[in-house]
Amino acid sequence: MELIYNIFIKDGGWLTILNGLKVTVEISALSLLFGTLLGSLLCFLRMSKFTPLKIFAQVYIAIVRGSPVLMLLMLLFYGVLARAGMPPVAVAVITFSLHTAAHVAELLRSAMMALDRGQIEAARTLGFSKWQAFQLVTFPQILRIAKPVYQSTIINLIQWTSVVGYVTITDLTRVINNIASRTMQPLITITGGLLIYLAISWLVHGIFRLSERKSQLRQADS
Amino acid sequence: MKKIFALLMAFALLLITGCGGEKVSDSNKVKIGMITRLNASEENFEKFVEQVEETFKVSIASHKPVFFDNFNSMLAALQSGQIQEISTYTCVARYMIAKDPHYVLLKDHSLEFIDSFCFGVREDDTELKDSLNMVIKEMQDDGTLGKLAKEYITDIKTDGEPTAIELPHFDSAQTIKVAVTGDLPPLDYVSADGKPAGFNTAVLAEIGKRMLKNIELVNVDSGARAAALTSKQADVVFWAIVPVSEIIPADSDKPAGMELTAPYYKDKVVHVGFKADEKK
Structure with a gap:
């Protein structure tokens, strides 16, 4: 017990861990936001009837999804954006947004492909405009279908951010590594770090479960 | 379908045994953790060790170097028994022993490098x-x-x-x-x-x-x-x-x-x- 205290609490160690956690959450949240927006746009381009845009989206998704995120991050930070003078966290957010966008685009496309086209046609026959059909028929169903995979994407994103120590960012993993080196207790420290990541994943899972429950209740009420 | 599955399993087994299999002589060696150098591949570094043996007429063939990107993972490998020793500096060794008295400085190696x-x-x-x-x-x-x-x-x-x-x-x-x-x-x-x-x-x-x-x-x-x-x-x-x-x-x-x-x-x-x- 004393060892655990010395590793995680003593001399304000827990505050340092919290600061690392804050950085991890910050990068993950911003990347998720921008990645989702960009991913939606990419999905739109990918499904477009205009061939050059479709090909652009296809190539983008193929390259980014097939690249290890650490390589992409190092390439941007130490290469492409090295002279831009951008803060490391901004480069990390750009990298993870680009990477998440490719995944979000594909998950949205698969959700759209799972939709029954007949429903949209029926809505149009009933006099719904294109926008109304999308807003009232397509969109709610996409959300429902994409939700479980989107949840996995968020959890994956949080785990991917653990490599930002390579670009001078002190995130949760970096803090855990620093503590492990200082205390010479890597196995216990890494287990502690793993539990924190697990807690975040469960929190994300809990939020999705809660929103699912709420929508079920709403459906039952109506 | 069953044949394809069996073939895939056999191939996977072949890969696993092929990749993970150590030379018989290697399995008896003491695995020693080393930090990877920035400008020397692991193969090069093993060659340097061989050169040391030849030059100084000593036998350090009892050790097999295992390379790590950082000190932390090397220490984790030592704690989990993946390696038996680590190669580090006197000051780091003293720090390790001060932090955890289970560690000990080993005196059985015949060469000293600075x-x-x-x-x-x-x-x-x-x-x-x-x-x-x-x-x-x-x-x-x-x-x-x-x-x-x-x-x-x-x-x-x-x-x-x-x-x-x-x-x-x-x-x-x-x-x-x-x-x-x-x-x-x-x-x-x-x-x-x-x-x-x-x-x-x-x-x-x-x-x-x-x-x-x-x-x-x-x-x-x-x-x-x-x-x-x-x-x-x-x-x-x-x-x-x-x-x-x-x-x-x-x-x-x-x-x-x-x-x-x-x-x-x-x-x-x-x-x-x-x-x-x-x-x-």
Whole structure:
């Protein structure tokens, strides 16, 4: 017990861990936001009837999804954006947004492909405009279908951010590594770090479960 | 379908046994953890070890080197029994034993190597290299480096840790970005409050004072030190190793594009393991 205290609490160690956690959450949240927006746009381009845009989206998704995120991050930070003078966290957010966008685009496309086209046609026959059909028929169903995979994407994103120590960012993993080196207790420290990541994943899972429950209740009420 | 499955399983088994299978002779060797050098492949380093055996007519073939990207994963491997010993420096070994008395300094290896610790700077940054060399020489001549090494390395307390030193600030002076890894205590480590501390900050604070320049510390993973330097995300890398030996090339830890300053610290390479009765 004393060892655990010395590793995680003593001399304000827990505050340092919290600061690392804050950085991890910050990068993950911003990347998720921008990645989702960009991913939606990419999905739109990918499904477009205009061939050059479709090909652009296809190539983008193929390259980014097939690249290890650490390589992409190092390439941007130490290469492409090295002279831009951008803060490391901004480069990390750009990298993870680009990477998440490719995944979000594909998950949205698969959700759209799972939709029954007949429903949209029926809505149009009933006099719904294109926008109304999308807003009232397509969109709610996409959300429902994409939700479980989107949840996995968020959890994956949080785990991917653990490599930002390579670009001078002190995130949760970096803090855990620093503590492990200082205390010479890597196995216990890494287990502690793993539990924190697990807690975040469960929190994300809990939020999705809660929103699912709420929508079920709403459906039952109506 | 069953045939395809069986074929796939057989292929997977072949791959697993093919990749993981060790030579019979290797399985009896003591696995010793080493940190990967920035400019020497693992194969090269194994060749250096063979050269050492030939030159000094000694047998160190009883050890098989296993390479790690950072000290942390090497220590985890030692704790989990993946390796039996680690190759590190006397000061690190002393720090390890002070932190955990289960570790012990092993005295059964017949060769002793000494490594010098230098700063890494960009090849084209000759001005900075010259300034650092000048300051290092001054600090060596007036005994400052020795004093700092005594305070932060030799006399390190077993119960506490050296505190982080405030780095000097000079208004409108140039800022030198120094990459620290926090991965080699007590030379380079990060204190509980998240600030780089110990010998590294003490040396850098003194250098900053003498050069009248601001020092900004950036924490970077060991494997990304060279990339941080060459891409100008850092101006100086806190530590790079120069072996004091004719057999291991002096540039084994100096990648292309990096120049090394004069050494600011030297230490002997030692082996550390668990006490015989406390092997985990």
